[in-house]
Amino acid sequence: MDQFNRFFSGRPTTAIAKILLGHKLVYNGPHGKVGGLIVETEAYLGINDSASHAFGDRHTNYTASLYAEPGTLYIYQIRGMVCCDIVAQPAGEPHGILIRGIEPTIGIEQMAANRPIKGVNISNGPAKLMAALGISDRQLDGLAMAKAPLQISLTTSKVPIQVDEGPRIGVNPDGKDAVKPRRFSVHGNPYVSHTKRRDDREDHGWRTTYGMAVR
Numbered sequence: 001m002d003q004f005n006r007f008f009s010g011r012p013t014t015a016i017a018k019i020l021l022g023h024k025l026v027y028n029g030p031h032g033k034v035g036g037l038i039v040e041t042e043a044y045l046g047i048n049d050s051a052s053h054a055f056g057d058r059h060t061n062y063t064a065s066l067y068a069e070p071g072t073l074y075i076y077q078i079r080g081m082v083c084c085d086i087v088a089q090p091a092g093e094p095h096g097i098l099i100r101g102i103e104p105t106i107g108i109e110q111m112a113a114n115r116p117i118k119g120v121n122i123s124n125g126p127a128k129l130m131a132a133l134g135i136s137d138r139q140l141d142g143l144a145m146a147k148a149p150l151q152i153s154l155t156t157s158k159v160p161i162q163v164d165e166g167p168r169i170g171v172n173p174d175g176k177d178a179v180k181p182r183r184f185s186v187h188g189n190p191y192v193s194h195t196k197r198r199d200d201r202e203d204h205g206w207r208t209t210y211g212m213a214v215r
Contacts, residue, residue: 002146004071004201007154013088013095018184022157025102027133028068028149034107034133036123037158040100040185040192042168046093051168054094065142066094075141081127083094096205098132100126103191120190159207162187169194
């Protein structure tokens, strides 16, 4: 069992999604490393979660990666763009954590070249951040994060001052799990989606010190 297997199992998926805030998402792409601090995540809890792609124990070739080992990348497409889920829990239990927003910190100029949008809109959404990283297809789908060019740093993290919890965005409002608090974000960070600029904090919602990641 590698470090990603351990990190993405052994505790509730909602807890892992919250812990990921402040960790770095890094893509070692064709033009060098790009990435940033995770500021927003959503947890999807498998076959009993009405918003999950695996709801009702649905098995398709498209969703096969969701049933793989914890730490596997599940890359899916929406409206011609791609989003990134990380598989959580043991194989066969299709939980996933969607990375919804990152604050760029690595290869910022390259990210701006990949997605020439000014301001926070460069990466304040799941498809936006993937475009900013330079990922536009599903080639990484099904790869174990330990061997993939797209990884999350598990050793250190920047610590949020406050974590906000609320309903997930873009799910079926009539679903039984639509309003459950499975979306987590760094309070006051401008790269969190669907926020008002007046709520942004000058410190972007981070504490001034780094803390060790919880394993």
